Amino acid sequence: MRSSSLSSLSPESRLAAELRRVAEAGLTRRRRVLDSAASPRVRVEGRDMLAFASNDYLGLAAHPDLARALAGSALEYGAGAGASHLVNGHLRPHEELERRLAAFTGFARVLSFSSGYLANLAVTPTLAAGRGDAIFADRLNHASLIDAARLSRARCHRYPHCDMAALERLLAASDAPVKLIVTDAVFSMDGDLAPLPELFALAERFDAWLVVDDAHGFGVLGPDGAGSLAHCGVSARSRVVLMGTLGKAAGVGGAFVAGSETVIEYLLQKARSYIFTTAQPPALAAALLQSLELIASGGARRARLREHVRQLRAGVEGLPWRLLPSETAIQPLVVGENEAALVLSRKLWERGLWVVAIRPPTVPPGTARLRISLSAAHTGDDVARLIDALREVARD
Numbered sequence: 377m378r379s380s381s382l383s384s385l386s387p388e389s390r391l392a393a394e395l396r397r398v399a400e401a402g403l404t405r406r407r408r409v410l411d412s413a414a415s416p417r418v419r420v421e422g423r424d425m426l427a428f429a430s431n432d433y434l435g436l437a438a439h440p441d442l443a444r445a446l447a448g449s450a451l452e453y454g455a456g457a458g459a460s461h462l463v464n465g466h467l468r469p470h471e472e473l474e475r476r477l478a479a480f481t482g483f484a485r486v487l488s489f490s491s492g493y494l495a496n497l498a499v500t501p502t503l504a505a506g507r508g509d510a511i512f513a514d515r516l517n518h519a520s521l522i523d524a525a526r527l528s529r530a531r532c533h534r535y536p537h538c539d540m541a542a543l544e545r546l547l548a549a550s551d552a553p554v555k556l557i558v559t560d561a562v563f564s565m566d567g568d569l570a571p572l573p574e575l576f577a578l579a580e581r582f583d584a585w586l587v588v589d590d591a592h593g594f595g596v597l598g599p600d601g602a603g604s605l606a607h608c609g610v611s612a613r614s615r616v617v618l619m620g621t622l623g624k625a626a627g628v629g630g631a632f633v634a635g636s637e638t639v640i641e642y643l644l645q646k647a648r649s650y651i652f653t654t655a656q657p658p659a660l661a662a663a664l665l666q667s668l669e670l671i672a673s674g675g676a677r678r679a680r681l682r683e684h685v686r687q688l689r690a691g692v693e694g695l696p697w698r699l700l701p702s703e704t705a706i707q708p709l710v711v712g713e714n715e716a717a718l719v720l721s722r723k724l725w726e727r728g729l730w731v732v733a734i735r736p737p738t739v740p741p742g743t744a745r746l747r748i749s750l751s752a753a754h755t756g757d758d759v760a761r762l763i764d765a766l767r768e769v770a771r772d
């Protein structure tokens with residue numbers, strides 16, 4: 377609808393017109409209600425489905441040890457934190473979780489957050505706060521990193537996906553006093569890894585911060601699941617700031633930022649999305665302490681996940697859709713048009729398989745895809761079932 381005809385509408389009718397436009401473009405999103413715990417085998421809308429959709433990469437979300445730790449801690453510390461961390465909502469389990477995460481990631485200090493979205497909103501606008509500062513962001517960064525850059529007064533330069541030559545040119549041309557390179561470690565809709573050693577070398581050369589969002593690598597990659605930095609051999613250094621989420625492989629919820637003593641103290645004093653929000657319920661921190669144990673001893677889970685990745689990639693060779701190059705649990709099958717991705721997702725659904733279609737604006741137009749998400753909780757037979765179904769749909 378044209379803006380001139382829109383302007384004659386009431387506020388409510390404008391929203392309705394926009395919703396119709398979204399629907400006509402095949403972009404309406406909808407939620408499905410699960411009547412079972414997060415797991416590959418879910419009960420949804422009266423059906424038993426095999427899901428390849430969640431970020432529960434290690435299969436910990438429904439682990440009884442986590443549920444027991446959560447319940448026990450809730451009985452001791454209550455259901456809620458009651459206040460923000462800086463008022464009186466910083467309880468012993470929060471403190472213990474931060475201490476353990478620092479040891480686990482090798483950074484000097486950690487700050488815990490209620491979500492990865494809030495953690496990202498804390499880092500970029502706080503470290504690059506001035507108008508003259510500059511942010512350098514990969515074009516495929518997660519929405520929360522994009523929003524974080526929007527909250528900052530700094531100028532944001534977006535470089536083509538993983539293009540280190542383009543980033544180098546932008547850095548060389550910048551005279552900003554504060555430079556911040558910001559990247560997903562594992563790209564959430566593509567599954568590929570950022571070139572972290574090259575990014576770190578550029579950060580060193582141009583005296584920039586390197587902010588790494590490891591939402592999809594923490595727990596999954598690296599020795600003991602320490603994450604993408606460890607996987608790529610980039611050790612904890614003072615110019616590196618790491619964000620990890622705790623609602624994906626860690627199976628609970630929340631997030632953390634790890635860095636030097638000074639960076640973390642600075643965020644604690646200044647980051648608005650840390651200061652002005654209620655602390656996560658302490659029982660979640662207690663469940664996360666248990667989750668860290670299972671992650672550290674989770675070599676067999678990670679090996680099973682790697683085997684599923686290998687099996688899937690070999691099994692879908694020759695299909696009409698392109699599986700993007702990815703060694704991680706995120707295996708995107710690019711279909712192209714929105715409607716075609718929805719049809720493929722629906723045909724799998726009819727066969728008892730739940731694989732979510734991802735469309736713009738989450739991914740660039742023309743690259744709608746199925747985001748196949750693998751978990752250590754899947755079995756080899758589950759993966760074989762998905763491969764067979766894809767082959768059957770392709771034959772139809």
Ligand SMILES: Cc1ncc(COP(=O)(O)O)c(C=O)c1O
Nearest residue numbers: 491492493518520564591621623
């Ligand atoms: C790369 C990335 N960063 C940040 C987030 C946000 O994390 P959270 O779900 O904990 O808010 C996500 C979640 O989808 C993500 O994929």
